[in-house]
Amino acid sequence: MTRTLTFLHTSPAHIAPFDRLLSEVAPAIPARHVVEESLLRDARALGLTPEVTRRIARTILDAVAGGAAVVLCTCSTIGGCAERVGQAAGHPVLRVDRAMAERAVAAGGRLLVAATLASTLTPTRELLLEAAARAGRAIAIDEALVEDAWARFERGDRAGYLHAIAARLRQGAPAADAIVLAQASMADAVALCPDLPVPVHSSPRPGIEAAIRAYRSAVQSISSC
Structure with a gap:
């Protein structure tokens, strides 16, 4: 086999x-x-x-x-x-997303968790806190739900989905030390905002x-x- x-x-x-x-x-x-x-x-x-x-x-x-x-x-x-x-x-x-979480907490600091589904926020937060505890790092977590994006994903509007995410990342980046994308489907949004002043962690x-x-x-x- x-x-x-x-x-x-x-x-x-x-x-x-x-x-x-x-x-x-x-x-x-x-x-x-x-x-x-x-x-x-x-x-x-x-x-x-x-x-x-x-x-x-x-x-x-x-x-x-x-x-x-x-x-x-x-x-x-x-x-x-x-x-x-x-x-x-x-x-x-x-x-x-486990390997991504371990990388994201490595430097500590304030993390912005961005998601397009509310159901991913709690598991991502819990994973980051677990990874931080194991690494002995202090982190703070803020959350950003891109509420209008998921409907576009379900319609097959990939470009619209990614642009909605990128727009939200630009808004949240100034207040964070790093951004964590809670869903694998969000990863390509990073290419739409190369000017972000903080690192963005995605899982794929x-x-x-x-x-x-x-x-x-x-x-x-x-x-x-």
Whole structure:
């Protein structure tokens, strides 16, 4: 069985960007994409209820049964739950935003967390506080919800989505030491505001780099058994 780096997405829009990124960083690694849009929809509407958690777990275990050496969850709303499922089952499951959070807190200071979905704010805040505690760094967190952007994403208006985010980043940047983009889908907005006076942290590249390291370690472990 070919062991894959399997991506768990809650939107098919994430497939192409992560394929492109993987082809840049590690083109030899075989990838598989699993898309479960209902997980985000129900997590937003109901929260991470026991039933939603069971469905996340079932999706991950099915991916492992299908040959996933590592699962990378690209959805920030359910990422923490996915990570806990993997820990409980003994399988490598990564949330895409953990590596980003570790980089963001490295210097401490005031962080502005920008999101286009309210459901990502709390998990991102909790992740940053956890990473800061582990690193022994003091941080303060402000939040910016770009409320009109998500509807554009759902309509397929990617350009409008990114421009709305970029406009909000320009407003919030002066009060922050760094900006954290809570969702992987927001990453390309950075290119629209290259004049920002503070660093902007996004999750796709550090997340996929962490997943590649985990994949290589997992495959090596499997091969040595």
